[in-house]
Amino acid sequence: MNEPAIHAEHLQKRYGDTLAVADVSLRVEPGEVLGILGTNGAGKTTTVEMIAGLRTPDSGQVTVFGLDPRRDRAALRQVLGVQLQKAQLHDTLTVVELVNLYRSFYPDPRPTDELLDLVELGSQRRTRFDKLSGGQQQRLSIALALAGRPRVVILDELTTGLDPRARRRMWTSIESLTEETVVLVSHAMDEVERLCDRVAVIDAGRVVALDTCAGIIRRAGTAGLEDAFVALTGKELEHENDEENAA
Numbered sequence: 001m002n003e004p005a006i007h008a009e010h011l012q013k014r015y016g017d018t019l020a021v022a023d024v025s026l027r028v029e030p031g032e033v034l035g036i037l038g039t040n041g042a043g044k045t046t047t048v049e050m051i052a053g054l055r056t057p058d059s060g061q062v063t064v065f066g067l068d069p070r071r072d073r074a075a076l077r078q079v080l081g082v083q084l085q086k087a088q089l090h091d092t093l094t095v096v097e098l099v100n101l102y103r104s105f106y107p108d109p110r111p112t113d114e115l116l117d118l119v120e121l122g123s124q125r126r127t128r129f130d131k132l133s134g135g136q137q138q139r140l141s142i143a144l145a146l147a148g149r150p151r152v153v154i155l156d157e158l159t160t161g162l163d164p165r166a167r168r169r170m171w172t173s174i175e176s177l178t179e180e181t182v183v184l185v186s187h188a189m190d191e192v193e194r195l196c197d198r199v200a201v202i203d204a205g206r207v208v209a210l211d212t213c214a215g216i217i218r219r220a221g222t223a224g225l226e227d228a229f230v231a232l233t234g235k236e237l238e239h240e241n242d243e244e245n246a247a
């Protein structure tokens with residue numbers, strides 16, 4: 001079998017008394033789009049932060065194309081792009097300055113215009129980061145995650161806070177990433193069903209299902225992914241975009 005893009009085995013992470021990640025094992029194949037689906041506080045962000053080397057697991061192992069995210073930091077930076085929920089960027093730099101700053105970290109970066117087009121920020125190129133809307137800031141952070149042509153991209157809450165049109169356009173952009181391995185943290189069923197080859201359902205820090213959407217639905221014996229999620233976790237997902245989508 002080929003080397004996996006991501007191989008996580010029995011990851012565990014605690015914050016004080018909170019067991020954020022109890023036991024997460026995942027294998028993501030190169031080129032695959034894996035969704036991580038779970039309710040608030042399920043442990044999704046902590047899981048991807050351990051994959052990205054931003055947090056050290058208390059126990060367990062993770063590799064990204066064979067690299068240890070903590071030990072092989074410099075090498076990992078060349079293969080992994082991360083967009084986290086809250087981007088912390090230099091507020092006073094403009095969109096194009098930030099894009100070019102990030103491009104400068106890599107030997108063969110994507111062209112500036114390609115990045116701006118991908119997230120539809122071409123007309124905001126001279127706007128300072130702190131003058132962008134929340135959705136624009138989020139789109140910029142996705143462009144920055146893709147600047148170095150990473151082999152693996154982690155996107156945490158790709159479209160949360162985006163309006164319905166921006167959401168659909170972002171999906172189209174992600175669908176154009178055919179070479180990359182993508183880990184997409186989400187609590188939106190429609191997003192996961194459209195974009196992901198397989199889905200890991202995480203509940204209370206554990207993987208309770210890891211399969212294609214169709215496989216998860218079949219095993220749960222439900223009509224759709226949403227009902228399967230409820231059957232697996234006993235919890236409902238929030239629907240922050242529903243009202244907007246109906247508009």
Ligand SMILES: Nc1ncnc2c1ncn2[C@@H]1O[C@H](COP(=O)(O)OP(=O)(O)OP(=O)(O)O)[C@@H](O)[C@H]1O
Nearest residue numbers: 015018019020038039040041042043044045046047
């Ligand atoms: N830095 C931290 N310090 C203390 N507790 C934390 C910290 N980060 C997360 N937690 C707790 O760990 C648990 C898992 O959090 P995590 O952010 O990984 O979940 P999540 O599934 O990404 O949630 P969300 O969908 O709300 O982003 C939660 O109970 C959260 O409150």
